[in-house]
Every structure is written in structure tokens, then in C-alpha cells.
Amino acid sequence: MSEPVVWxxxxxxxxxxxxxxxxxxxxxxxxxxxxxxxxxxGVILLGAVIVTGSTDSTLALVVGLVAIVLAAVNMVGGFVVxxxxxxxxxxxxxxxxxxxxxxx
Amino acid sequence: MIPTWAxxxxxxxxxxxxxxxxxxxxxxxxxxxxxxGAAAAVVAVVVPFGYLDLDHVPLxxxxxxxxxxxxxxxxRRVQMTQMPQMVALFNGVGGGAxxxxxxxxxxxMGASTAEFDLAATAFTVVVGSVSFAGSVVTFAKxxxxxxxxxxxxxxxxxxxxxxxxxxxxxxxxxxxxxGVPTGVGLAVLGLLIGVLLVLPxxxxxxxxxxxxxxxxxxLTVAAGGYVLGNVVLLVAGTLVGAAGTFLTLLMARAMGRxxxxxxxxxxxxxxxxxxxxxxxxxxxxxxxEDVAILLGYAERVIVVPGYGLAVAQAQHxxxxxxxxxGERGTRVDYAIHPVAGxxxxxxxxxxxxxxxxxDQLVEMDDIxxxxxxxxxxxxxxxxxxxxxxxxxxPAAPIYGMPILAAxxxxxxxxxxxxxxxxxxxxxxxLLFDPKTTMLFGDAKESLAKLLAALKGL
Numbered sequence: 001m002s003e004p005v006v007w008x009x010x011x012x013x014x015x016x017x018x019x020x021x022x023x024x025x026x027x028x029x030x031x032x033x034x035x036x037x038x039x040x041x042g043v044i045l046l047g048a049v050i051v052t053g054s055t056d057s058t059l060a061l062v063v064g065l066v067a068i069v070l071a072a073v074n075m076v077g078g079f080v081v082x083x084x085x086x087x088x089x090x091x092x093x094x095x096x097x098x099x100x101x102x103x104x
Numbered sequence: 105m106i107p108t109w110a111x112x113x114x115x116x117x118x119x120x121x122x123x124x125x126x127x128x129x130x131x132x133x134x135x136x137x138x139x140x141g142a143a144a145a146v147v148a149v150v151v152p153f154g155y156l157d158l159d160h161v162p163l164x165x166x167x168x169x170x171x172x173x174x175x176x177x178x179x180r181r182v183q184m185t186q187m188p189q190m191v192a193l194f195n196g197v198g199g200g201a202x203x204x205x206x207x208x209x210x211x212x213m214g215a216s217t218a219e220f221d222l223a224a225t226a227f228t229v230v231v232g233s234v235s236f237a238g239s240v241v242t243f244a245k246x247x248x249x250x251x252x253x254x255x256x257x258x259x260x261x262x263x264x265x266x267x268x269x270x271x272x273x274x275x276x277x278x279x280x281x282x283g284v285p286t287g288v289g290l291a292v293l294g295l296l297i298g299v300l301l302v303l304p305x306x307x308x309x310x311x312x313x314x315x316x317x318x319x320x321x322x323l324t325v326a327a328g329g330y331v332l333g334n335v336v337l338l339v340a341g342t343l344v345g346a347a348g349t350f351l352t353l354l355m356a357r358a359m360g361r362x363x364x365x366x367x368x369x370x371x372x373x374x375x376x377x378x379x380x381x382x383x384x385x386x387x388x389x390x391x392x393e394d395v396a397i398l399l400g401y402a403e404r405v406i407v408v409p410g411y412g413l414a415v416a417q418a419q420h421x422x423x424x425x426x427x428x429x430g431e432r433g434t435r436v437d438y439a440i441h442p443v444a445g446x447x448x449x450x451x452x453x454x455x456x457x458x459x460x461x462x463d464q465l466v467e468m469d470d471i472x473x474x475x476x477x478x479x480x481x482x483x484x485x486x487x488x489x490x491x492x493x494x495x496x497x498p499a500a501p502i503y504g505m506p507i508l509a510a511x512x513x514x515x516x517x518x519x520x521x522x523x524x525x526x527x528x529x530x531x532x533x534l535l536f537d538p539k540t541t542m543l544f545g546d547a548k549e550s551l552a553k554l555l556a557a558l559k560g561l
Contacts, residue, residue, distance in 0.1 A: 004220065007330055007338065014326075014339050017122055018346030024129045027358070027467075030448035033128045034351060035191050036138055038318050040121050041325045041344045042194070043145050044202045045168070046152065047332050051208040052167075053158025060208055061160060065167045067204035072171025073178070074198035075149075079142040080179035081190055086138055088184075088456035089131040 032085045039078025045071035110155045111335065113147065118339040120144025125347060148336050184457050185414050188446040189246035192314045195321055196239025202324040203232030203291055209331055210278070210287040219279050224327045226275040229287055232324040233294025234301065235317045241302040242314050246446065253529055254306035254370035264300045267293055304370035308488060308502070308527050311447040312355045312366055319348025358442045360494070360504030369501075387523065387535055389542040392550060395517050396557035398541070402479035402515075405429060405436045406471065408508055409455065411445050411527070412485020412520070416547035419458030421555055422484060426464070428558050438464055439471045439508050441489035446527075468508055478513040485519065485547050487526030492533055500530055516540045519550050 025033050048071045052064030106114075120140050127137015149168075152158065175194070182190045206228035213222060245252045271293045278286045305313050322344030329337025356363050399405060407426065413419060426436045438460065444451035455465060475481065483490055490510040493500040510516055511534050518535060520542060525531055534540055543550050 011342055014342035015346040018343040019350050021125045022347040022350045027442045028449050028452045029128050031450050031453050037344045037347050038191055038195050040340050041322045042198050043148055043340045044325045046149050047205045047328050050152050051205055063204055067201045068167035069171040070197040071201035072168050073175040074194045075145055076172040077175025077179040078194045080176050082138050085453050086135040
């Protein structure tokens with residue numbers, strides 16, 4: 001296979017995997033799902049690191065560093081906020097007791 | 105060339121992202137899945153330090169630290185009610201980052217670069233910029249920095265069309281004669297398109313657009329992965345693009361809307377522009393004591409919680425009321441509309457935060473048959489999800505959206521601040537129905553008075 005065809009194959013298969021995986025998510029979890037998918041595309045941080053690390057012009061360096069900051073906000077913030085939401089769906093024993101005792 | 109070991113690690117990271125989304129299929133596996141995804145992302149970012157001789161490493165690490173700090177602080181401080189705008193903001197900065205990465209790539213490209221690579225780069229610049237600008241506008245709308253109502257001006261469709269044509273022209277130019285200045289021009293046009301795309305979207309449709317922009321960012325990351333020859337970016341971006349598109353369609357269906365209608369409905373005129381002012385038609389209102397009597401002697405009560413409840417932080421008082429009613433022998437459930445709150449499933453998150461028992465939350469399809477046998481429906485801070493106009497008024501922006509059949513119950517009690525319409529900006533006929541009682545005031549205060557009155561029965 002030629003290289004572009006390999007990439008196309010990976011792309012098409014990923015589309016199907018994406019749809020298959022989402023089709024089973026209950027509407028209860030749609031908000032965390034959106035946020036979790038959001039966090040995953042923050043992996044553009046990887047691309048930002050690679051291009052910034054291989055540049056020699058000052059302007060490009062500054063632009064690259066801005067891209068890194070933005071991508072890191074996206075990735076780290078996205079995973080943390082998703083975790084915060086999902087924490088509320090864990091139903092451990094006594095998970096909901098403390099607040100009630102506090103009389104809230 | 106990327107060494108084989110690094111490619112294998114990238115493959116493992118891609119699997120990690122698939123597992124992260126797969127984990128979200130159920131509440132029990134969701135958190136673990138998210139952690140797997142986070143771990144995969146961290147590993148993926150560390151890998152290039154291992155095989156590339158990167159320059160400026162201290163600066164890069166400092167930038168990562170700065171961004172991570174910002175992300176953590178934002179994610180920790182945001183309130184659950186503000187979650188949709190936070191997702192929008194994170195998505196926007198991701199799109200912006202992808203556009204900047206593509207611009208930097210353009211610097212290394214020349215006439216000898218394959219045309220498809222150049223086209224993919226141009227795509228990333230444009231769509232990343234659209235996602236950034238569009239997300240900033242949705243953030244401003246949801247954060248009340250600007251009106252959440254559709255903004256349409258006379259020349260908007262023309263401006264949009266011109267910007268789109270100019271973008272295509274400039275993209276062709278970039279492919280023919282690659283250069284950073286043209287790339288910057290593409291980015292500026294992308295920003296303009298992003299703003300023009302989201303301005304006419306209003307009210308309850310804004311979260312759907314966030315989901316769509318999320319999918320856009322995914323696709324830009326995928327295109328960026330192709331340009332950089334990096335498989336983990338391609339897979340992660342494509343996954344998010346496909347998942348986001350699918351989720352957007354699901355959300356639109358839950359609201360009985362089509363995506364083109366959401367994006368361009370306001371341009372075609374009137375129908376998504378609801379009333380923004382309060383109606384002065386007469387309604388029946390009562391005090392907390394009257395409502396307490398209504399509830400206290402009912403056999404069957406259904407509570408319809410809405411965003412207003414969560415904003416007032418009144419969930420705990422509501423829960424106490426439900427407990428008191430339960431002790432008096434009344435059967436009480438919460439009816440959850442799929443788009444209650446600001447996003448699908450948002451209400452589940454808000455009530456889970458308030459420690460409302462999970463099994464008392466009944467989904468719309470399961471509870472709708474019960475309303476005709478229900479004595480009192482207590483609507484707290486919700487409006488659009490019980491608006492019969494969704495069934496009866498083809499001109500209403502929410503027409504076709506499945507609703508909770510509160511209008512079929514014997515009595516309806518609305519807890520509302522005022523007669524102002526809800527998020528969708530339209531009047532609710534149910535408010536003027538003879539069987540409806542209004543209890544005006546802040547949800548938290550009203551519920552506290554109601555609780556006191558119930559205890560005194």
C-alpha cells in the first residue's frame with residue numbers, strides 16, 4: 001500500500017471506532033463524554049511540542065510556546081474537569097452521607 | 105523517521121484513547137476510562153523528548169507547566185452549573201493551538217511539498233480558527249457576557265458567503281504558493297467565519313454548537329496528525345471528530361431539531377427569535393402554605409428539576425421536601441428531561457453533585473406515561489422542557505422537541521422567579537393554564553418556606 005492509502009485506512013477505521021464507541025453511551029453521561037472527547041484532542045500538545053522544538057526563528061518560537069500553553073490548558077483542564085464530573089457518579093457506600101449530616 | 109519503539113508507544117496511546125471513550129459507556133467504568141485517557145495523553149507527550157533532539161526544552165517545559173496550571177485551576181474552580189462554557193473554552197484553546205501548529209508547519213513547507221499536505225495544513229488553519237473564535241462566542245453567550253439570543257443583522261448571510269468564498273480562494277493559493285502570510289490571512293478569515301457562524305445561534309441550541317465545534321477541533325487535530333506524520337494525533341483527532349459529530353446529531357435529535365436548522369434557522373427569519381420580555385397575561389399565584397397543602401395531601405407527586413434549581417443551589421432543600429412527602433406516604437419521583445440544564449445529561453451531573461439518590465431520577469420516556477395519574481407536578485426552575493408548544497405550535501423554536509407531559513397532570517405548580525421566558529426565549533402556555541399555580545420567588549427561599557409549611561401540616 002502507498003503511504004497516503006495507509007493514512008486513509010487508519011482514518012476511516014478510526015471514524016468507525018469513534019461512532020461505535022459513542023453509540024453505547026447513555027444520555028446521562030453525555031456531558032462528561034463531550035468533556036472527555038474535548039480533553040483527548042488536547043493531545044495536539046504533542047504536535048505543538050514537536051514543531052516548537054524544531055524551530056530556530058524567534059517569532060516561530062513565541063508562536064509555538066503560545067500553542068503549547070493553549071494545548072496544555074485544553075488537555076490537562078479537560079481531563080481534570082471530566083474527572084470532577086465523573087466523581088459524582090461514583091456511588092460508594094457513604095458517598096452521599098457527609099453532606100446530609102452537615103445539614104446542607 | 106520515527107523509531108519503531110516510539111511508533112509502538114503511540115499505538116498504545118491511541119488504544120488508551122479508545123478505551124477512555126469506551127469507559128464512558130457506563131458510570132461504573134467512566135472514571136477509570138478517563139484516567140486511562142489522561143495517562144495515554146501524558147505518555148504521548150513525553151515520547152518525542154525520547155527520540156527527537158528538541159531545542160528550547162526548558163522553555164517548552166515551562167510552557168507546558170504554565171498551561172497545565174491554568175487548566176487545573178480553571179477545571180477545579182468552575183461550578184458544575186458553568187460546565188458547558190468551560191468545555192467550550194477548553195475546546196476553543198485546543199482549536200487555536202491546532203491552527204498555530206499548522207501555521208508553524210507552513211513555514212517549513214515550500215513548492216516541493218505534496219499538494220495534499222498543503223491542503224491538509226490549510227484545512228487545519230481554517231477549521232482550528234473557526235473552532236477557536238466560535239467557542240469564544242459560545243463561551244460569551246453562556247457566561248452572559250453577551251446576549252444568549254440569536255444575533256442576526258441584515259448583511260450576515262452575505263458576509264458569511266463572502267468570507268467562505270475568500271477562504272476557499274486563499275486556501276487554493278496556499279496550496280499553489282505556500283507562504284506564512286497567506287496562512288495568516290486564512291487564520292483571520294477562519295476567525296471571522298467562526299464568529300459569523302455562532303452569532304445567529306441562540307438559547308438552547310448553543311450547547312449543540314459547542315459539541316459541533318468540539319468535533320471540528322478533533323478533525324483539525326487529525327489533519328495536523330497527517331501533516332506531522334504522527335499516528336496518535338490522527339487517531340485521537342479522528343475519534344473525537346467522529347464521536348463529536350455523532351453526539352451532535354444525538355443532541356439535535358433529542359431536541360427535535362436538525363443541525364442546519366440550528367446553525368442557519370435564525371438567518372431564514374423569525375422562528376428562533378422568541379419573546380425576550382415577560383408577558384402580562386393573568387396567572388394564578390399562591391403562597392407557600394397553599395402549595396404545601398396541595399403537595400401534602402397528594403398521593404402522587406412528580407418533581408421536574410431545571411437549571412434554575414441548580415443555579416439557586418436549592419437541591420438540598422428540595423431533597424428534604426421530597427423526604428418529608430415520602431414520610432407522609434406520598435410517592436415522589438424526579439422526572440429528568442434529556443436536555444434539562446444546559447447540555448444533555450447536565451441535570452444528572454448537577455443532581456448527582458447534590459447527592460440526590462440516583463434511583464429516584466426517572467428518564468423522560470419512563471415517566472411520561474405517569475403524568476395523567478399524577479396529582480401534582482412541581483416544576484422547579486425548569487420551563488422549556490414542559491412547554492406544550494413543543495407539541496402544538498409549529499412556529500415555536502422548540503417545536504418537535506420531546507417534552508415531559510406535565511400538562512397532563514391534575515395540578516401543576518411552577519416555582520419561578522418571574523414570568524420571564526426560559527432559555528429558549530418563548531412563552532409557556534402551561535403557565536396560564538387554569539390548573540397551574542405559580543409560586544414566585546428565588547427557588548431556594550421558596551423551597552425553604554415550602555418545607556417549613558409542610559412540616560407544620
